[in-house]
Amino acid sequence: xxxxxxxxxxxxxxxxxxxxxxxxxxxxxxxxxxxxxxxxxxxxxxxxxxxxxxxxxxxxxxxxxxxxxxxxxxxxxxxxxxxxxxxxxxxxxxxxxxxxxxxxxxxxxxxxxxxxxxxxxxxxxxxxxxxxxxxxxxxxxxxxxxxxxxxxxxxx
Numbered sequence: 222x223x224x225x226x227x228x229x230x231x232x233x234x235x236x237x238x239x240x241x242x243x244x245x246x247x248x249x250x251x252x253x254x255x256x257x258x259x260x261x262x263x264x265x266x267x268x269x270x271x272x273x274x275x276x277x278x279x280x281x282x283x284x285x286x287x288x289x290x291x292x293x294x295x296x297x298x299x300x301x302x303x304x305x306x307x308x309x310x311x312x313x314x315x316x317x318x319x320x321x322x323x324x325x326x327x328x329x330x331x332x333x334x335x336x337x338x339x340x341x342x343x344x345x346x347x348x349x350x351x352x353x354x355x356x357x358x359x360x361x362x363x364x365x366x367x368x369x370x371x372x373x374x375x376x377x
Contacts (some may be wrong), residue, residue: 250303257288257296262305262320271309271317271327271336310362311336324348326362330369339365 243262247254260281265272272280278293288296297318300306309317311329317336324345328337341348341363349361368376 246305250305252299252303252305255296257292258300260286260288261293261296261300265306265318265320269320271311271319273315273317275315277318309336310364312364312366324360326365328365328367328369330372331366332368332372335369335371337369339363 241249243259243266244254246262247258252258261277264277264280264284268280274290274293274297277297278288278290281287281293297306300321301308301318305321307319307321309319309327311317311327319338323340324343325341326339328339329335330337346360347358349363350358
């Protein structure tokens with residue numbers, strides 16, 4: 222019963238955030254509205270998934286809305302700090318960014334490198350707390366590793 226309630230709450234929250242424009246989300250987060258921030262938020266919302274800053278620079282260039290690399294990094298920094306964009310922890314390597322909706326974890330395929338969102342049972346930070354720790358835990362990230370469905374199917 223509790224799990225169903227959490228899923229319903231997450232679905233309602235996701236629909237509400239999807240209905241908001243990038244401009245509305247920036248305003249609601251008290252973030253100054255700038256062209257780079259709008260472009261990054263719109264792009265991540267449209268594409269879904271996980272992208273590096275360099276991939277975002279290239280995608281914006283392809284769309285003829287190019288931004289300097291520094292502007293992309295600066296926009297990602299403030300958007301991440303304000304919770305509008307999430308840094309997808311997929312382990313070592315390049316930083317990956319995604320639209321910041323519901324707190325979740327990631328599965329990384331060891332064969333193809335795909336990064337797949339895995340719902341968090343609690344749905345908010347921090348979802349795990351250590352038993353014997355007196356500090357303040359702000360978040361816990363779980364990274365699942367293995368072989369994705371697509372790669373498993375190719376093995377058969």
